[in-house]
Amino acid sequence: MRRPGWRVEPAAAPRADRASRALAYAPEDGAFSLVNDYSEGMSVLAPGGPDPAFDTPWAVWRTAAGAARPHALAPAPEVEGYGVFTFPYGPLSMGVPEAGRFDVRTYGERVLNLVPVGGFKSRRVRAAVVGQTVVDAALRVERLAGNFSAAHVAAFLDAVESAEGRAVPTEEWWVRGLAQELQRIYNHVHVIARVAEAASQNVGLAQTHALAEEVLRTQGAVFGHRWLFGALLPGGPARRLDPTDRRALATRLGRLGDEFERLWRLFLESRTFVDRIQGTCPVARDAAVEWGAVGPTLRASGVAWDDRLRIPVAPYTDLFLPLPHESGGDALARVATRAEEVRASFLVLEQMLERWPAAGAGDEPPGSAVAPGRGLGRVEAPSGDLVYDVRVAAGRVVGLDLRSPSQANWPLFAAGMRDAVFTDFHFAFESFGFAFAETDG
Template sequence: MSNPNWTQALRSSLSAAGVAVESDAAGDAISRWRVASEHWRTLAELALADSVRWSAGWAQQRAAGFVVHVLLEKHGVYLWAQTELGPAKPEVPSQAGVYPAANRSERHTQDMFGIQFVGHPDNRPWTRHKAWDKHQHPLCKDFPVEGRPETVTPPDMDYAFVKSHGAGTYEIPVGPVHAGIIEPGHFRFQAVGELILNLEERLGYVHKGIEKIAEGRDPPGLARLAGRVSGDTTVGHAWAACMAMERAAGVDIPPRAALIRGILAERERVANHLGDIGAICNDVAFTFAQIQFTRLREDWLRTQAAMFGHRLMMDCVVPGGVTSDLSAEQCQAMRVGIVKLRDELADLMTTLDLNSSLEDRLYTAGFLSEDIAAAYGTVGYVGRASGQDFDVRRDAAYPPYDAVGFKVALENQGDIASRFWVRYKEIIASMKLIEQFIDRLAPGALVGEWHIPAAGSRGLGIVDGWRGEIVSFVAFEAGNRIARFYPRDPSQLNWPALEKLVLNNIVPDFPVCNKSVNGSYSGNDL
């Protein structure tokens, strides 16, 4: 591994290219730079040359114009860079031509703020369907939270999908409305026979206005809102938002609260992986496994409802700590549940591993190479199944993970089977982590004293949710109120990978390819 202090080398490269870098006072362990807007693409080019990963991008409006932010990462070391734009004609060079991961993020910022990313390879709208006309930008301060809706919103009929050409090729439109209770998303296939030649996603049908309605909230109100960015990741998103607020306010959470947050997060990971493993099996008609894993997940969720008052543990993470404590009896019951689940999984996984028809559908299907996984910045089980050896809990450890050891699940075959087995290995690791956290629980406070941050205070929260790295940005205004909130769900990085891993698969394998990624529609569309 190269020198983890890669930011110094990048700064030297920028200096040699004539790019000046101004450092902000850190306030936390993340380096903060300011770069002139004309050098924004150069920053990306030199970072990519050193194999730095693009993690997140967002913008905010200030009285004097706009600020565009980017978060970069390598070896668990983060760089938070920003550039300032004037209010009259805000534009900045695009980083999407360097980092494919920046593509949809920049399009979202362009739709919401009107900031132009010069040289962007795809200037189509992303979040903007037909709810606003092209001169309206909902995240600008002068745009009302209720919007300016027309009596009837025009249908979104003119999105410029890639067209199929050539003899024998045809298109298959799927969605945005699907069967069952799946969230809305449109998938446009080009195929020849049953072979998929191209897939294009069109998301953004569940836009909730999260970023807009966050403005003016107090910290507890923002924590509740963050827990609803994506319901299956309520703990992860609430933790990231609270961490961002706590860093902005200079608040340290009590050790017992950190341990309980860890228990909540790992239980969330186990519950979702159990559901996903069963769903993957169901998509290849192995219904027995789906029934068994659904049963195990249900038992796990009922325990959570009994101990934390909510099956998904919603609103348990609050600024400064947690709301729910654990008694000695509850800790013992949790240990018993882990032993039971571990035993049942051992039997079930043996059955699955010996099922040749299951292997035929999962192995080699939905292949995502290490190079493409790296180019798109994939995280969590999607990245780790394609050789991306990164986990925030280990590589940028935060309490309580900084005091325990665990093995990060890693595969490099990049197929559906790899994403299947990474999930299983993460369940095993999570159960061990929960046991370690229980062992370390000592009497103590659940919530630390809150310090009201000064106007302009900002913070980043970065945690490893069950889908992977979650990034939250929070900026405060006067009176302990939120000026800007931006949550980056792991799905924003993983959804584009689905378009690549389905290529040269057959159309009937799309459902299981899709489930092996299981991107959050809601988490992607704020």
């Protein structure tokens, strides 16, 4: 069994300047697409608007709100043949506990083609927030994908603050970091639980599920809300982060971290579990780079790339952050990457609670606006790079766009499932950590 060690990016790799996120940005026509440039170590915004060849909902970070719904989330070849038919799975199935459909093209048993179809649960957030105050808009943004709420709010607020040129106290950044790392642990543990469920590892499922619940309760205890709604907003539920509470939290997290170590070791010893996900739904490095995969999906395919290391913001500038990555590209590699990231997050949290900044420790400078009143916010969400593009005027949102990690990874899932068998579906799907909620918006 492969045991990935900690890998730290060489110190020589320069961290991109925070303002350089707007690299080669052409704001005049308001249209741009997101292109990964790994020489720069991150994706950049390419000028000139969407590439007409990719003018499809899945490949382009669209400025226009909403494509026709429901719509395909990944392109796929047309497949015909004797006995070939389309098998719609969803939008209501317990196998995928979210409203979304998969059109499986098959001659039975084997997946010739799989098209994720989204748009069923679009709450029209991008349109609804226009004209609202930033704080009211944030209530909707954090409910865009409840299990990724901290990442979405952090990216949204970053974008707003960049647009407004407003500095934010350092401690606030640390609170955002704390919330995001907790939620990353929850989501990764949840993914492992879902994969264990698909593999009928019932004891493992129960134990992992219990651990996920304990993380939720920890979030509830610290932030007053199990899903961190309102936790990062002014006027939200009380958060308890005085030194006593931090010590209590450190003890609690230490226990959870030990618990996770035990569980992950047991999973790696379960041959049935490992066998089932090894080689399932492979994503080759080339494909991951070509399609612009993000997050654990990208890192599991051999590209060590993480926004937290690339974008110099508190608290990560002051912490040691391991960057686990794998080379297999299969479901096992993705699950293993997530597991290592859980350990990394526990490590980060430990450091954070030790070095918590004193109140009034100063402010963090905002990112530079890409245009007057328009800012970008980027964070490494649990499933990968999340980008917000927000336009504000007089404290109100006048435009909002986002490119979620799910959106970036759908084509890889679709490509990996080609020529797989039906039974691989759940292992493959769960290993990516998708949310239709953030794709549909």
